[in-house]
Amino acid sequence: MPPVPFVGLAQFFRRDIPGLACGPDGADLVQLFRCPFTHGPYLERRYHLRWRQAGRTEHAARFLADPPHVPLLRWEDELPEPCVLHPEEVDTYPWAEGDTLPASLIARIDAWDDARAAEHGPDAPNYQDDLSIPPGWRVGGFPGWASTGPLAVDCASCAAPMRLLLTAGGDEMDAGTHSWMPLEDRDPTLSGKASIRGGRSVAEPTRLRFGRDRDLHVFTCPTDPGHPPRWVLA
Template sequence: MSFVRTTPPRPVEVAAVFPELAPLARPAMRLHPRPGAPSVRDSSVGGPLLWPAGEPWPHCKDAHLHVDSGFRQSPTEVRLERLLQFRWRPDVQPTLTPEEEALKKRNAAWLAKRLEAGPPRPAECPVPMLPVAQLFLRDIPLLRPPGQADLLQILWCPYEHDPDYKPATAVFWRSAADVGDVLVAPPEAYEADYPGYVPEPCVLAPEVITEYPNSLDLSPELQEMLEDWNRWQEGGAGLASSYAAYPRDFYSIHLGNAPGWKVGGWPPWGRTDPILRYCAVCEAQMVPLLTIASWEWDGDEAWVPQEDQANAAGSHYAGQNPSQPTRVEVGSTDNMQIYVCPTSPDHPHTDLIQ
């Protein structure tokens, strides 16, 4: 890890104002992905994986009938178009590389022929999965890998799947020391269902923070406690009067669980009420492993790292928004949580869009 990101101190010490919440504190690691060029030996989002050359690459074997959304591009083409967006400036005519110029001409020709295109055809099956995250224990000590494993690798299919309209995911634990020859050129999907399912390669700056539950995860009694304006005042929180009618909103925005990509901690909610996940094998309550986020922060900037605040406050051209470095979008700019069974790594994981 070659750079640092620091979450600003919370404006209020939660446990000091509400000691009842102290037992609910959990450690989490914000990953703070930022565009870069990770190698197979780096923790990353969307970067290359330390994958053994002799081990089959994961493929999704489900049926993939492509819905004619007007989007038919390979992951490589998605990233090339993003590069063009990133380099575009209204006051500067960019100089394109031959590869970029060829892509621009190809896309123009494709758009001209789109109306003449025939019906959508099924994707080539099985579909090679895309790297989503690679996390080494040395960088993310909050991981609890099984046995001698020290490396977590997560991939997904670049197509939505019924009935929940989300990419199918795959989770692998392995020992980095056991990987000899590395797969140099993994197979790539013919196309992606949606550009938000193609992560942009990012390096990470992991940071340990303390999280408290989303207010929806609290009991009715604790939720009512957060609504008590007098309790906030008596605790010396010094909330602005604009929060007097809805002090619970202050907790939800500034004090509860952090946004963005993270390991552990508490899950974000809002799309639905909290949904407990249970292991399909042993029925144990599953625990959050990784949050895959569409945004590192959204709207309110209370969680913007100190090192990003000047950039976050500025204007951004296409492809340069620091709050969406991975370019991932799941659901309607929601989050996907990966859950695992706490009793056995061999039990299947599950995931949830929220």
Template sequence: MTRTTPPRPLDVEGLFPELAAYRGTTTRLHPRPGSPDVSSSSVGGPLLWPADEPWPVCTEPHARGTGRRPTDIHRERQVLAHAWDRDPDSGPTEQERALLVELSRRHRVAGVADTDPLPMIGVAQLYRRDLPDLPAGPDGCDLLQVFWCPFDRHGRTGHGMSLDLRWRRSSEVAEVLAVPPSPEVVGSTGYVPEPCVLHPEQVATYPFAGLLPKDLCARIDAWEEALEEEVLEGEALEGEALEEEAEGAADADAPEPPAYQYDLSIPPGWRVGGFASWHLTDPAPMNCRACEAPMDLLLTIDSREWDGGSGSWKPLEERDLPTHRCALPTEVTVGRWGQLNIFACPADPSHPHRWSIQ
């Protein structure tokens, strides 16, 4: 089934005609639980990986012998999903709760050194034929495969992620690796994706406000402040009227006014291309470390497909479904429910990628 983004709450180019010059496109991936195969673009699905090619491993020094088993994590999610489907009010039974406690146990793998090769987890594979905003890879490669280490504690800070992105020509893969290696334990459940098929949709997008010209950004800020004041004034008047009928009857769940950042410019969720959001930090220069060229957003990996606020990006086909059922399809968690933006060099896609967590 296709997924269709609803029209934006307001015509942002009608409000700010200058934005037309900055309009771009991004492809929302709309991952949803399914059974992808190696010939499909997917999240958490089987990869088109050559049988004679070594699987990516992490050899950076960090503890890797204690954590949860990936099979237990998948089973835990299945039990919880079944319980909530059966009875949204009561949830798991006593027997299911006992099983969940057992599945949540952490395990220790004996004899594992901090630099032993640790199989990385295949997070996603993306075929260029499926995704209009996925750029060509080096030397005509048409398939991007994304891996990460299932533990933190990498880099100078000792808390960073470790990613490995591989481009390949899919037509050159003859024999596919039947049983990829898998880590015995992982440091966080958020590193273990559920298999999802993709429902790509290309939509319009606009830059993060802080990267627009200062005068345009200031006008957007002033417009948002004025809109918020109008809403607050309306709520105050409504509250006074309702108070006459029933004390405290004002609507506490009234939707927030549309915002440029969250409703009109950059979609949430997994997507390819477009513009990066810098909602947690100030915009940081993302220049290629090999040639200094300004890098383009390649892929966004998001913890949620939309937030629990207005939900204006929720697909039309899913507007009647409860948020908890479809906003977290991949079960991936980046940081504290944030997003991972991965950048690529437009001058030479073989140059090392960079990334930022927001």
């Protein structure tokens, strides 16, 4: 069987992302790829993170006239829909569970959530969904741990705690995250998923899925960006 090309999932430049750390040797262009097939008895995905020098790629003497073709895929959500990135900087806060925050602060957050729900009903904005971490694709910030609970992610080469580089998600918005939904994409007279204007093309612009509707977190080593990255589905 001939070599199978990876599928490109994301590409972004350091010049467009405030605060993004450089890659190995000062690389300022990062690309994320995924093997189009699953592997092993647990149908695992394999990813590849590639750092490049933007200046060299933008002024390359030649490009492939016929790029590698992606093989026939089983499901439509395995091939990304081409999208243009429009970076927007927002403040995020840690997931409130386990030891991600002091226990006393988590208790205060839980009490605030309970009071809001008692006063305004179960659909009231809460810390986890509406104030801490936005849904969908994002660079930097804090990881969400909705499926697994908080995990320690350390570098396999030097044991340093790793830093979140990128989160890839299937949904850019859902019924439980109204505070992050752009005003132009919501109908204020409706609630839940019915309030999303534009349907799937707006809520799921990349058309991708990761695991069973989980987020893919890509971590890199802050001590040495050349150390191997780690992938976590959460």
